[in-house]
Amino acid sequence: MTPLLALPFPAIDPVLIEVGPIAIRWYALAYIAGILLAWRYMVQVVRKDALWGGTPRPTPLDIDDFVVWATLGIVAGGRLGYVLFYNPAYYLQNPLEIFAIWTGGxxxxxxxxxxxxxxxxxxxxxxxTVWTLFDLAGIAAPIGLFFGRIANFINSELWGRLSDAPWAVVFPNGGPFPRHPSQLYEAALEGIVLFLVLRLLSHRSHLLQKPGFLAGAFAAGYGVGRSIAELFREPDAHIGFLAGSLTMGMLLSVPMILAGVALMVWSARRAPAA
Known part of the structure; x- marks a missing residue:
């Protein structure tokens, strides 16, 4: 395994524009792009009468207002989850760093x-209907996941395990040896593939008329995709492997897979919403 056979890390500055103390980072732009595109996609879906039959659904105005609530949930929950699941000891000693979300994490x-x-x-x-809202968020979430993983790659964070694959990358802060670009694997699995699967289910199978099914499909699909990606992703140094080759990402994905499958079964057995 030698760096000479690896791809060089692209020269992309994590900061897009910097004027004095103000910096616009790709990481922040990824979240903004993901949220805005997911919002527009949900609005487009609720306007298509043919997908819904007689199933009650939110109005486009409801979706407009919901985006504010969802953004707060994503940012607050995402940061708090990182603090509690991945590095609680550090943030206990540096509590003000909890609010520095622009640094990643x-x-x-x-x-x-x-x-x-x-x-x-x-x-x-x-x-x-909360299950219908879950479905709409589920089919749109892969858009945000795609942009988020691309931002992880640009930030040179959450990189993969050592690899001799011809597409392996030497990350600036990942040591001298080439590694799997696991962020791009996740962008493909959790973003592109999951979006296409959910698009097929929602637009070809009309499963929006079975509230809860698509939410379950998203949860299970994400859990499976994340678990596959974890086979190539380097565990956080302060956590490492939990048992054998099990990682924290896998452990947190198991409940999502089980809950997602259970929700799909429950929804499929229900009568269509009227």
Whole structure:
């Protein structure tokens, strides 16, 4: 295994524009792009009557307002999840660093939990069907995941394990040896592949008329994709492997897979919403 056979890391500055103390980072832009495109996609879906039959659904205005709630859930949950799951000792000693989200460090599983809470509260406040809101968020979430993983690659963080593959990359802060570009694997699995699968289910199989099914498909699909990617991703140094080759990402994905499958079975057995 030699760096001479690896791809050089692309010369992309994590900071796009910097004016004095103000810096615009690719990481922040990825979150903004993911949220905005997911919002527009959900609006487009609720406007297509043919997908819904007689199933109650939010209005485009409901989706507009929901984006604010979802953004708060994503950011607060993602950061809190990272703090609690991945490095609690460090943040206990440096509590002010918890708020420095521009430096990176967001947990998908924490962001998922925060978004679920936001959806439940918003659905209750607006009198909406929470399972339908879950479905809409689920089919749009891979858009944000794709951009988030690309930002991880640009930041040279969450890189993969040592590799002699011809597409392996020598990351600036990953040591002298080539590694799997696991961020790009995750962008493909959790972003592109999962989006296409959910698009097929929602637009070809009309499963939006079975509230909860697509939310379950997203949870299970993400868990499977993440677990596959974890086989190539380097575990966090302060956590390492939990048992054998099991990682924290795999451990957190297991409940998502089980809950997602259970939700799909439950939804498929229900009568269509009227």
């Amino acid at each position: 967001m947990s998908f599983h924490g962001g998922f939990a925060g978004t679920v809470l936001a959806m439940v509260l918003y659905a209750r406040a607006r009198g909406l």
